[in-house]
Amino acid sequence: MRRLTKLIHGGISGDPNTGAVSVPIYQVSTYKQEAVGVHRGYEYSRTANPTRHALESFIADLEEGERGFAFASGMASISATLMLLNAGDHLIVNDDVYGGTYRIVAKVLGRLGLEASFVDPADPAALAGAIKPNTKALFLETPTNPLLKITDIAEAADFAKEHNLLLIVDNTFSTPYWQTPLTLGADIVVHSATKYLGGHSDVVAGLAVVNDESLGERLHFIQNAVGGVLGPQDSWLLMRGMKTLGLRMEAHERNARAVAETLAAHPSVRRVYYPGLAEHPGHETAKRQMRGFGGMVGFDVGDGQKAAAVLRQLRLFTLAESLGAVESLVSVPALMTHASIPKERRETLGISEGLIRLSVGIEDGEDLKEDLLESLDVL
Missing domain, CATH: 3.90.1150.10 (Aspartate Aminotransferase, domain 1)
Structure with a gap:
């Protein structure tokens, strides 16, 4: 499907049980089980909710990834993604990153043992100079917030693969309508969906998409364990915004x-x-x-x-x-x-x-x- 069509028909559209053309809001916390551990794919809404699942399938389609995840804010999606790293790991971040991302990296995760270097990723020498034996990931915004600097994602992906790094791209400013980093070699895409994806100043949300199912299992474990998930009402509202x-x-x-x-x-x-x-x-x-x-x-x-x-x-x-x-x-x-x-x-x-x-x-x-x-x- 072309982009405009995928925005209407991507992911899970409608409800096969009733014929509703809009995914229903499943305002529910828990689900009946036929026997212990025997259920219809849903047992507790922190782990999975049908409305949130429809949104997660939708963003995975739009970003051309394997699996999507919805969080209660953009910072929740970034925080969960960075929790894929361990204490003692080192992270490279673009130098003019959004203030909230700088705050979580430098002032929160830093206290928990995550090291970080902030460099201009468009400068190959600076990027190469930031590599350490414990470097595990490269986090980029492109365009950046607020200076709108551009990083070549394909080149960054080559660099990441050469050094066995996860490449994480914040795609908030471009959205998948203008740019799909996973197709250029990124491993994970994150969004503050509060912004263009929602588009109407009426919802706070975050999204992440991975390019690999095993990476998806790891991120889902963190999403479920930490619990910063998006509720069904906001999931529905975000899907409605994304259609346009x-x-x-x-x-x-x-x-x-x-x-x-x-x-x-x-x-x-x-x-x-x-x-x-x-x-x-x-x-x-x-x-x-x-x-x-x-x-x-x-x-x-x-x-x-x-x-x-x-x-x-x-x-x-x-x-x-x-x-x-x-x-x-x-x-x-x-x-x-x-x-x-x-x-x-x-x-x-x-x-x-x-x-x-x-x-x-x-x-x-x-x-x-x-x-x-x-x-x-x-x-």
Whole structure:
């Protein structure tokens, strides 16, 4: 099936028992057993739930993987995935990773004996230099949050295989509509499904997909043991949002490209971050491995005071955490999503207080451009 068709008919669609065209919400915690250990595939909803199973089958289809898993948040999916590693193992992470991922790696799992190095994976020398005898995994975002840096996933997969590493790719910004890392050699894909997959600012969820059944058994053991699973109501809501993913992603990208071009031409904007622009350093790589460039745009106006002045003027971009919803959102990563990263490190990476991150929605693109231009007039 082609992508748009798979979004409607992928995974488990409908209910064979009743003919319902939508998977029912199985709001149930436990299931009748015919005898001890004899059941119909479900015994307790932490272990498996029919609605959640339908969602997990759906995301596995979309990512072209072997098995999917649904969690109560994006960070729950990342945490469970990193629990595949052991105390004393070493993990390589891209340097401008999302603040929540940095926090769990550096400030939580680090206390439990997991070592980590944060490097630019687009720099082969830095990547090779980070390898240790106990290195077990490479964790990437591409595009990254918030600088929208691009890593060549196929090259990273070759590197991972050479060093016998798990390759984990956070595909939140691209979604499987634009990019399928498992087909490029990744072992695991994770999502904050709260963002584009849900798409309507009404559900918090996380997903993971593996490319190997044995890896799936290991991750399911962790999912069941730790218990951070997604409930049936949110599983159903997420599936409903995913049905329109293709239509939304096309609209997001169309608007984001127009916004990025408008910002790039504005004299008060120092730099624009968008992989769809030809001058973006990762543009050619993005063209090879992505089918579209997504709806996230970053731009730097110089300092925090100027950023605050722009934010005060915006009418259609809502100042809020999160991204990927139908409405346009705006944030200052240094003070919001990436505040958990030490200031010195943020500044080294280029995550300044003048950096504004846009999640471009599906409103009329001309209205969004006008809103930004009028707000930039204060500078």
